[in-house]
Amino acid sequence: MKFRFVSNFIFCIFLIGNTNLLFAQETKATEMELEAESYEERGYPKKANLIREKIKRIRKENFQSKEYEPIYIPPNQKLPTTKNGSLEFLNGTWEFGFRFLSQNAGFRSGKEWALDDGRVAFQAGTPYFPRSPMGYQNIRTLPYQLEWEDTRKNSDTFSPRISYQHSSKKWGMEYVYLQFSTTRNFFSMGDIAGFQLGFQTDRFYSADHKLSVLVFDEYSHNKRFVWEFGFRMGSLNTNSSQNSQSLGQTGLFRDTIQYVAPSTGFKFVHQFFENYSYELGGDLFFTPVGNLKYRRDSFTSNGGVSRFGGERTTTDEVYSLFSEKRILTTIVGLNLNAQLNWVPFPNHKFHLGLQAIQYNWRANESQAPGLRALNQESYLAGVRDYFVSSAYYEADGGKGRPMRSYGISNLYFGYTYVY
Template identity: 80%
Template sequence: MKFRFVSNFIFCFSLLGSANVLLAQETKATEMELEAESYEERGYPKRANLIREKIKRIRKENFQTKNPEPVYIPSNATLTSTNNGSLSFLDGTWEFGFRYMRQYADFRSGKEWALDDGQVASQAGTPYLPRSPIGYQNIRSLPYLMEWEETRKNSNTFSPKISYQHSSKKWGIEYMYLQFFTTRNYFSFGDIGGFQSGYQTDRFMGADHKLIVQIFEDYSHNKKFVWEFGLRIGSLSTNSSQHSQTLGQTGLFRDTIQYVAPSTGFKFVHQFFENYSYELGGDLFFTPVGNLKYRRDSFTSIGGMSRFSGERVVTDEVYSLFSENRIQTTIFGLNITTQVNWAPFQNHKFHLGLQSIQYNWRANESELPGIRALNPESYLAGARDYYLSSAFYEADGGKGRPIRSYHISNLYFGYTYVF
């Protein structure tokens, strides 16, 4: 007990002594400050500065700790970190998101009726040739007086999106994937050589990869322009079939277009209020070096109706008509987008937009197709089929041939996470 009292007394005495020394030193520093001000007023600034340097040393000695703690450095300081809700990686920020699209499609195939063109009517040599608006090689020879159609022009698709913006806010990169499909089923009826009926079905599918470099240009503090340069890589495919029991005909049709098209675009972005913005823009893409491959298989049973003259066939006609080489195809398109953005939180963005895309193409079918046939009669039927189709399609890729087009309208909702 006596020892504890002595130790407490020594501690208090040393603390009081330290306080007295500190008070004395601070008093001396205050007096020196007054002295420095006096020298300044009398026109001796150098002498005043020397005194102030001494004051700094005194106060540094009084108030700086003798055993400073080491500066704490977090263990994850060298790892990728967040900066205002943005993931810093490769000297820029990243966004990952998706779009849920409600699509409406419209397909136009140029000339759909044999009698629309005198050359086609004469070359075809048959009055019942309704043409499907879907698919490249879909010449029909089913009866057409009345039809009952089931068309699904709407589809729901999912579109992922990844974007990167450099820390300079001057350029970035964006990737987006689009997909779409359309179905068409219908029955046809006619009275040509007796009551005739048939069924046709089409499936049209497409996929489009868009990779662009974006250049950002500020117009004002809340408005900017975005220039886009990049590529579209995609494909358009058709799978169709037709069957008529009364005519004794069955056919299968398949075609695929593949392309890599340079694209260029423009977008205007306006931010209003604090968390809202809208975008208006679009892009164009074009390539003359797309390619198309098709295959058309046809079967007409004995006693069935010929696809060309309407006469009954005396033997089975089975043949396959196909492109031996890829057909050069010119593709061009236009994409227009309007989008509203809402960012209620630091890392989250929501989008609501309208999108309109149109694909147009013209194929050069100047090369003769390959023909495989069951017998000489079938081979002759296949040759006549190609001659018939050349009147309907862009057989020579020449001027005046109708282009084919596929138009998609999207109403979409999107979400993006900003790292």
């Protein structure tokens, strides 16, 4: 009982002491308020404001609790949450979109006729060699006095796009997929040792995957540069067939180029008004270690016309020429792009753009191909075919021959949802 009396007595003294201190501080604050009003009435508002700031600090120390409550952290803090209309996860924002492309392609093969090169015409021994600018191993025997070409070099395709921008707005990533397809039908007829008729069809397909790391460089509040560093992974594929019943010949030609090429580029982005912006830029990619594989199958029936000298064959000639190993191929590409962006509503972005891509390549066909033949005559025809084609094709690694090129121009409309 005595101990409880002493503790209660000490608590009362402590409470009275704190009460007296609080009363004294509040009395001081009241006096300072009267002093501030006096300065204000005499035309000294700045002095009055300084005194009122001191009053705020005194009352904050008197009445504000010194024990701070812990900040509540919700259990779903790490889940994706919306902030200012953006869905943030992995510490950044994402864009998912697509483009509808109306594409037109152009091909350049160097020399499309044997008569363009006297050496080739002499080695071939016949003028029956108009060739397709598509495909690699597509030499053929067709009359050329009268020809008709049905070419569909435009293609409507769908291209997805995914991009990520870190919350620091200093870097990001982007993935774009591009594809193209085209067809070409070639008819020819002429009077060479009787009426001759021939037909060839080409099917071309390409696919390109682009993965880039983006580095953002702010030039001003509405202008910036975006630097790109990444890789392009793709393939170019050709399937062709040739037939002439009057010449008794049939041929199938297939080739595929695959590559993984480092790429680098930049684009300039300028935002004008409130909801519009445009982008101008491009990128360059290069690799000397692409690879090419081809196969050429040929059949000339008994009594048909040889592909080389124009003479009639005495037996069926059936052979296949093919690349036993992948052929090293150098590929250089350039991509240019101009795009207008419109954001009419939050999170919704529309694009209208122009794009031009060109692939230039040369294959080093210095090694002899594989050869399978039906008989001795077929084997000799296959060797002769390789001799003609190795001199004929400008893409066999010869220094004096131009690189082959394939270009696409796009007019596209796109939509992107910005998270």
